[in-house]
Amino acid sequence: MDRTARAFRVIEPGRGALVEVELPEPGPDDVVVRTRHSAISRGTELLVFRGGVPASQHGAMRAPFQVGEFPAPVTYGYLAVGTVEEGPPELRGRDVFCLHPHQTGFVVPAAAVCPVPDEVPAARAVLAGTVETAVNALWDAAPRVGDRIAVVGGGMVGCAVAALLAPMPGVRVELVDVDPARAAVADALGVGFALPDEAAGGCDLVIHASATEAGLARSLELLGVEGEVTELSWYGDRVPRVPLGEGFHSGRLAIRASQVGRVSPARQARWTYADRMALALRLLGDARFGALITETVAFGTLPETMTRLAAGAPGLAVRVDY
Structure with missing residues (x-):
């Protein structure tokens, strides 16, 4: 060469x-x-x-x-x-x-x-790198059988997360995005689609990947009591406002970060970076x-x-x- x-x-x-x-x-x-x-x-x-x-x-x-x-x-x-x-x-x-x-x-x-x-x-x-990020996010978020889940932000990572969630037994997965064209992608992935104002609430879990303030705010609104947002967005040098008023405390809501730079603590003892990448490629x-x-x-x-x-x-x- x-x-x-x-x-x-x-x-x-x-x-x-x-x-x-x-x-x-x-x-x-x-x-x-x-x-x-x-x-x-x-x-x-x-x-x-x-x-x-x-x-x-x-x-x-x-x-x-x-x-x-x-x-x-x-x-x-x-x-x-x-x-x-x-x-x-x-x-x-x-x-x-x-x-x-x-x-x-x-x-x-x-x-x-x-x-x-x-x-x-x-x-x-x-x-593979995108799917690896989605795998790590779901290790962090720990979805359960039958969960009601919204994925807010239909970009590469959000769509990869939705694709991995789709086959889980009994789950309701809805991809939420401001772009109506994402409906066709959601259909190809086998999940539901909604514009932000039309998304179903009462979620057990919301995966946020829109990297926008509005998306994060809507993610919190979609949670049911004791629900959790797993935040995948990286805002760079922007400083997003996080709406922690209204029902955040009474609903006992939570926001947690997920980042692919480290293997999720839930898997660190048994999985290496190479193992995680090999899994992403198989998927x-x-x-x-x-x-x-x-x-x-x-x-x-x-x-x-x-x-x-x-x-x-x-x-x-x-x-x-x-």
Whole structure:
């Protein structure tokens, strides 16, 4: 493989470019990967693109193979699938998932990649990081049989959560979003859909993933007595107001955070990061997850694509083809 590659880099907040990078010589424990697909995480990646990572979170929000520092210049991303061209015999020729930025090829430790199961298309496997986040969220939220659950925010993570909840026995799952077009996605995932004003209340559990003040407020309103909101949104440098008046105390409501950077305490003693990622990839054998990919673009269009998405272009996951 050529020891150079092209990568997408945020040059300054709001502007990106494709740059040439030198790849290191692989060591005995490394793999050389030729990228086939990556995906854009609209939430975190667009926040990084806009320069919205607060200084206090620069360390916590580093991606595993990030190059540069926030706010810019920085090469950032974490949803990539490629084919191993050099490395251990058991991986050579295999498609693997890696938490790597958008780049035509890369060299990483073999331990940093996870083989894509044969039954999972590489083009769908780019969602592994998103599904991993949803798995961790449900470990934190601990839904129960028969629960009444709302998922507020029909973005990539919210839809992945809804997809995992759908097969649970007896649950009522409703995807809640301001965009009526999300109804078609909810139908493909096998869950109900409602606009915020029409959502069913009395929920045992609400998963909030809209990253908006209004979404968080509505999440609290949808809870029944002793209900809990699991907050997946990351607001970056914004400071959302949290409505803790009205029925918050009388209803004995709760809000708890969930973040994929750590394995949920409910599973830490028995599950590693690699175990969790392997589970996410296995779950992507379910074709319903294909509904989360609503656009495909060529790698060469990434500077224009990121600018367009940051301006508010609609859709869910954007897959980048190389």
